[in-house]
Amino acid sequence: MTDANQIRINELARDLEVKAKAIIDYLPEAGVTEKKTHSSSIDLAAAEIVRKHFQDMANAEAAAEAQVEAEKTAKEAAAKAARLRPTVVAPPPPPPPPVALPPPVEAAPVPVAPKPVPVPVAKPAAPVVQPIAPPSAAPVAPTRPAAVA
Numbered sequence: 380m381t382d383a384n385q386i387r388i389n390e391l392a393r394d395l396e397v398k399a400k401a402i403i404d405y406l407p408e409a410g411v412t413e414k415k416t417h418s419s420s421i422d423l424a425a426a427e428i429v430r431k432h433f434q435d436m437a438n439a440e441a442a443a444e445a446q447v448e449a450e451k452t453a454k455e456a457a458a459k460a461a462r463l464r465p466t467v468v469a470p471p472p473p474p475p476p477p478v479a480l481p482p483p484v485e486a487a488p489v490p491v492a493p494k495p496v497p498v499p500v501a502k503p504a505a506p507v508v509q510p511i512a513p514p515s516a517a518p519v520a521p522t523r524p525a526a527v528a
Contacts, residue, residue, distance in 0.1 A: 382420075384422055384423050385420040385421060385422050385423065386420060386421065386423060386426045387417075387418060387419070387420050388402050388403060388415060388416070388417050388418070388419055388420070388421060389417045389418060391421070391426055391429060391430070392417070394430075395429075395430065395433045395434070395437075397433055399417035400417075401433075402429055402433075403415055403416070403417070405429060405432060405433075406421070406425070406429070408432075409425050409428040409429055409432065410425060410428070411425050
């Protein structure tokens with residue numbers, strides 16, 4: 380069995396979620412020189428060094444992935460902004476310079492008729508109404524015009 384001061388490489392690999400082979404390959408850098416297998420045990424001090432190394436690697440990978448994701452999101456946002464941005468239209472060219480025209484020839488002055496002055500119109504006087512005579516007692520017979528021979 381293992382001491383209380385030791386941990387098996389395969390248990391450490393399970394805790395760190397890495398392959399036991401990766402831990403075995405790192406052990407010489409951590410100061411463990413003898414050849415080990417996945418069922419071998421290492422002391423807790425070496426296990427802490429291995430833990431720190433693999434946790435730092437995992438953090439670095441997570442940061443790299445986060446940076447890649449942030450760059451991808453930034454590119455997508457820039458592409459979306461470019462699609463939504465109105466296109467820049469070039470300003471119209473300046474108008475051509477005016478062409479010098481020859482001076483106008485003065486024509487003979489045209490006589491202008493004076494405006495007619497309105498003449499005040501007198502208003503017609505109110506019509507005079509004469510009273511109608513009362514009818515006479517005998518009716519008057521209409522007269523015929525004389526015959527022409």
